Structure formats: structure tokens, C-alpha cells
Amino acid sequence: MNATATDIVSRDEIRDRFSRAMSAMYQAEVPQYGTLLTLVDEVNREILAGDTALAERLRDHDGLDRLGVERHGAIRVGSASELAMLRRLFAVMGMYPVGYYDLTEAGVPVHSTAFRPIDDAALARNPFRVFTSLLRLELIDDETLRERAAAILAERDIFTPGARELIELSERQDGLDDAQAEQFVSEALETFRWHRYATVDLETYEALHAEHRLIADVVCFRGPHINHLTPRTLDIDEVQRRMPAAGMNPKAVIEGPPRRDCPILLRQTSFKALEETTLFAGERQGTHTARFGEIEQRGVALTAEGRALYDRLLSASRERTAGLAHEQHRRVQAEAFAEFPDDEATLRRDGLAFFEYRLTEAGRAAAGVDATDLEALIERGLVSARPITYEDFLPVSAAGIFQSNLGEGGGAAYAGNANREALEAALGVPVTDELALYAERQRASQAAVREALGGDTA
Ligand code: OOG
Ligand code: NI
Numbered sequence: 001m002n003a004t005a006t007d008i009v010s011r012d013e014i015r016d017r018f019s020r021a022m023s024a025m026y027q028a029e030v031p032q033y034g035t036l037l038t039l040v041d042e043v044n045r046e047i048l049a050g051d052t053a054l055a056e057r058l059r060d061h062d063g064l065d066r067l068g069v070e071r072h073g074a075i076r077v078g079s080a081s082e083l084a085m086l087r088r089l090f091a092v093m094g095m096y097p098v099g100y101y102d103l104t105e106a107g108v109p110v111h112s113t114a115f116r117p118i119d120d121a122a123l124a125r126n127p128f129r130v131f132t133s134l135l136r137l138e139l140i141d142d143e144t145l146r147e148r149a150a151a152i153l154a155e156r157d158i159f160t161p162g163a164r165e166l167i168e169l170s171e172r173q174d175g176l177d178d179a180q181a182e183q184f185v186s187e188a189l190e191t192f193r194w195h196r197y198a199t200v201d202l203e204t205y206e207a208l209h210a211e212h213r214l215i216a217d218v219v220c221f222r223g224p225h226i227n228h229l230t231p232r233t234l235d236i237d238e239v240q241r242r243m244p245a246a247g248m249n250p251k252a253v254i255e256g257p258p259r260r261d262c263p264i265l266l267r268q269t270s271f272k273a274l275e276e277t278t279l280f281a282g283e284r285q286g287t288h289t290a291r292f293g294e295i296e297q298r299g300v301a302l303t304a305e306g307r308a309l310y311d312r313l314l315s316a317s318r319e320r321t322a323g324l325a326h327e328q329h330r331r332v333q334a335e336a337f338a339e340f341p342d343d344e345a346t347l348r349r350d351g352l353a354f355f356e357y358r359l360t361e362a363g364r365a366a367a368g369v370d371a372t373d374l375e376a377l378i379e380r381g382l383v384s385a386r387p388i389t390y391e392d393f394l395p396v397s398a399a400g401i402f403q404s405n406l407g408e409g410g411g412a413a414y415a416g417n418a419n420r421e422a423l424e425a426a427l428g429v430p431v432t433d434e435l436a437l438y439a440e441r442q443r444a445s446q447a448a449v450r451e452a453l454g455g456d457t458a
Contacts, residue, residue: 003177011094012125014181015117016069018093019128021185022192023070026229029194029291032248033229036271036293039246040231040239041068047234054234061386063124071232071296074131075192075224076110076217078153080426082224083134085159085167087427089188090115092170094122095129097431099392102418106399108406109139109212109414111423113431114393120441123391131393134426135218139414140211149208149219152200158223163187192226194291201281205288213406217290227405228270230294239295240269248293251404253326255397257310258334261342263299264353265310265390268397270294273405292405300387301438306352313337314396348385349375354438355385357445359452371453374446383449388441392434 027034044067048055058064077083087097095115103110116129137153140146166184170176176184198205198220209216218224233239237259243250248271256267273292280286302310317336321329340352347353357374363382377383424430 003173003175003180007177008173008175009178009181011092011175012117012122014176014184015093015095015122015128016126017181018185018188019070019126021189022073022226023229025189025193026073026226030274030293032271032274033293035246036243036248036295037068037231039242039248040233040295043238043242044068044234047238066126067232067234069126069128069231070229071127071298072114072129072131073192073226073229074133075226076133076135076214077158077224078135078137078149078218080134082153082158083132083423083426084428085164086132086191087115087429088167088171089159089163089191090130092167092176092184092188097132097427097429098437099434100418100420100423100431101131101393101395101398102420103133103395103399103402104136104139104414104417105395106403107414108214108399108402109136110134110214111136111419112393112398113423113427116391118432118437127391129391131398134423135215136414136417137215139417140215142211145207145211148204149215152204152219156199156222158191160187160190163191191223193223194225195222196277196279197222198278198280198288202284202286205280205286213289214402217288220288225290227273227290228292228294230268230296233295233297236267236269236295236297243271251400253321253329253400255400256394257299257314257340258330258337260299260337260340262344262347262387263297264302264306264340264347265300266296266298266392266394266397268294268296268401270401270404289407290405294401298389298391300347300353300355301390301392302353303351303439304435305350306347307435309340309352313340318396344385344387347387354388354442355445356388356441357383357385357449359449360384363449363453367454369453371450374449377449377453382453388438391437 094117096118097113098116099114101112110133112131112133114129114131117123137146137149199222200220205216205220208219236254240250240254251270254267254269257264270292273289275287275289278286278288313336317333321332341347348355360381366382374383378385
């Protein structure tokens with residue numbers, strides 16, 4: 001079943017089909033997620049109807065027609081070999097590991113990366129990414145429990161034979177044809193499906209659960225069920241506010257930066273995970289709480305300096321907002337972030353955020369212009385700069401999402417265990433540095449502007 005080069009469908013197309021199939025599966029599995037999608041769509045429509053300038057900007061730059069596609073999902077796997085195979089599976093869809101996230105700081109015994117499209121065209125086609133966590137059994141102190149967990153994980157194969165074959169075929173012929181892609185999507189989907197039957201008895205589940213709820217979630221099932229999907233909202237505060245009336249139980253606060261005129265990084269919130277009936281070995285019935293729905297709103301990517309400022313203000317604001325209710329939390333957090341410039345020109349001039357530079361119409365008509373000082377050209381209306389959207393995740397926010405869905409307690413202290421090399425060894429490749437991607441995109445756009453104006457391209 002070899003495909004010729006002309007039959008190969010693009011990896012972006014496969015990712016697009018996969019994300020749609022995943023969404024349909026998750027809506028069928030978790031009806032409340034469908035309710036969330038409806039709410040997000042309703043609020044997005046209202047915002048667009050009331051803000052024609054925003055609607056136009058989205059139409060021109062941001063794929064208004066793709067507003068409704070999911071932005072990300074998340075899974076958790078149990079072993080290095082599972083992660084290594086997942087890397088190959090995601091590569092079929094043009095998704096590559098970007099970033100390293102240490103969650104031990106937050107008391108969660110995992111570290112993570114995000115499989116995501118990397119280049120502009122791929123992101124524009126469909127930005128779907130999967131936040132993928134690897135369980136760190138080595139952090140479990142209890143040796144018997146650790147070995148039991150490892151033995152259970154060694155028994156399972158989270159991939160169908162068909163998925164394995166198609167991954168190998170895609171690697172051999174550098175892509176898949178239409179029929180193979182179709183088959184791949186349906187085989188790959190099996191890995192992410194929910195299983196009502198646990199692979200262990202209730203006692204084992206409870207022992208693992210007592211060490212950490214997340215360990216039970218990863219170890220006791222046939223596969224790494226998708227634990228949430230996340231659409232994009234144009235007004236996260238409004239969706240959060242309306243969740244209860246739509247029957248959803250939102251987490252207490254929105255993760256990330258406060259609401260601002262110039263959105264930065266990423267804001268996220270979720271409805272809390274549902275308690276679901278689970279059948280354990282011996283037909284004993286119990287429950288498991290894992291699956292939820294999330295929403296996100298993205299802003300501009302920050303430079304290392306901008307990120308350092310964000311991290312500093314976030315930790316200062318966390319000290320002051322601990323335990324505050326939603327409204328107060330919002331007010332105190334906004335105060336704490338007052339120091340962060342909130343207009344594009346300052347963010348740009350102070351080197352706090354990344355921008356993409358382009359010639360304006362006047363710029364295209366101009367010739368022989370000195371292009372050394374891009375800011376001067378922006379002032380003269382010859383060049384424009386657009387914020388580059390942040391495409392990655394935030395460890396403190398991720399921890400907040402984990403925690404609200406895992407419940408309090410059960411968290412032994414795992415902190416101070418970042419180990420990027422171990423994650424990369426498990427993946428079989430280094431993770432791409434996200435900051436380098438944004439910096440390169442900004443640099444390339446500046447060079448293109450300078451070249452077009454006939455100046456030097458340094
Ligand atoms: C992942 C939580 C992190 C996000 O959006 O930050 C995450 C998980 O619960 O497995 O998805
Ligand atoms: Ni998420």
C-alpha cells in the first residue's frame with residue numbers, strides 16, 4: 001500500500017481531520033463539553049457582533065472561519081516508550097515537541113511538553129496542540145507501589161496495531177495518502193478514547209490514588225484518555241461568568257495574567273472534572289474523576305525580559321490573592337500587574353514582547369528609505385508591527401488547571417525535580433525552545449522589511 005508523492009496529503013490536513021474527530025469523540029463522551037462549546041460560540045458571536053473592528057482583524061489575520069476549532073487538548077502517559085511512540089504519532093500530523101514544563105513545583109509528579117505545529121502556515125491552518133505529560137514513577141517513595149505501577153504499565157499497549165503500522169508507513173514514504181490518512185485518524189483516535197473499565201482492582205486503584213490522584217489516572221486505564229479539550233474564546237471573563245447558569249462548575253479563578261487592553265501570554269479556565277462511573281476488576285463499581293473542559297484566550301508572546309517581569313508580578317500577586325474570591329482576586333491581581341506596560345508601542349520599544357514587522361502600503365511605495373530604525377519607520381507609517389501570538393503554555397497556570405481538576409490533597413512533595421534531559425531522553429529528541437521560535441519569526445520579519453526597503457538585512 002505504497003503512496004506516490006503526488007498522493008500524499010499534508011500533515012496539516014491530517015492534524016485538522018484528527019482534531020475534528022477528537023472533538024466529536026469528546027463531545028459524545030462528555031456531553032457537558034458540548035455545552036461549553038455552545039456557550040463559547042454564543043459569547044464569540046456576541047463579541048463579534050458588537051465589535052466590527054475586531055471581526056475585521058480576525059477575518060484578515062486570524063482565520064475567523066477557524067475560530068471554532070479547538071486550540072488544545074491534554075493527555076498523560078506512563079512510560080518513556082509510550083512517550084517515544086506518541087512523538088512519532090504526532091509527527092505524522094506535523095506536531096513536534098516544544099517547551100519543557102516541570103510540574104513537580106506544583107506537587108504534581110509529571111513533566112510535560114506540548115506537541116504542536118511550528119511554522120506560521122501550519123499554525124494558521126490548524127493550531128491544535130496536545131499538552132503531554134509523562135508520569136515520573138521515580139518520584140514515588142514507596143518501592144512496592146512504584147514497582148506495582150511500573151508492572152501494570154508494562155502490560156499495556158496504548159496503540160492499535162493499525163496505528164503502529166501507519167506511523168511506520170508514514171515514516172517510510174514521508175507521509176500518507178488520503179485513504180491512509182483517514183485510517184490513521186481513526187486508529188490514532190483509539191489511543192485517546194475513554195475506557196469505563198479500569199485494568200486493575202479497586203484496591204490497587206485506591207493505593208495508587210492515595211499516593212497521588214494523578215498516578216491512579218495514568219496507571220489504571222488502558223490508555224491515556226484525552227482529559228480535556230480547549231476552544232478559543234474572545235472573552236474568557238464572560239464565559240467564566242456564564243458557566244454556572246449553563247450548568248457548569250467553573251474553577252475559582254482564571255489562570256494567567258489579568259484582563260488587559262493588550263492581552264499577553266495565555267489566560268485559561270475550566271469547568272471542573274466530572275465524577276464518572278468506573279468498573280474495576282471483579283466487576284466492582286467505583287468512580288474516577290479526570291475529564292473536564294477548558295477555554296483559553298491568547299495574547300502576545302513575551303521575550304525573556306517580558307517573561308521575567310510576568311513571572312515576578314505573578315508570584316507577587318499570588319501572595320496577595322491567595323484565598324480571595326473571584327471579584328477581589330481580579331482587582332488585586334490587576335493592581336499587581338499595573339507595572340506591566342499595557343500598550344503595544346511600549347511593549348515593543350521596551351523589548352518585552354515579540355512582533356511581526358511588515359511594510360504598509362505606503363512602505364511598499366517608498367524606495368531608498370534608510371531602514372536602520374524600524375521604530376522611526378513605524379512612526380512614519382511605512383512599517384506596521386503586529387503582536388505575535390503566544391502558542392505555548394504556562395507552568396503555573398497548568399498546575400492550577402491540574403489542581404482544580406484533581407482536587408486538593410493527595411499531593412506528596414515532589415518539588416525541585418525539573419529534569420529536562422530525562423524528558424528528552426524519553427522522547428528520543430530534544431524539545432524545541434519556544435522563545436527561539438518567536439525570536440526567529442520576529443527577526444525574519446524585520447530582515448524582510450529591511451531587504452524590501454533596499455537597506456541592509458542585518
Ligand atoms: C494538563 C493540564 C495543563 C493547560 O492548558 O495548561 C493544561 C492536564 O491536566 O493533564 O492543559
Ligand atoms: Ni489545557
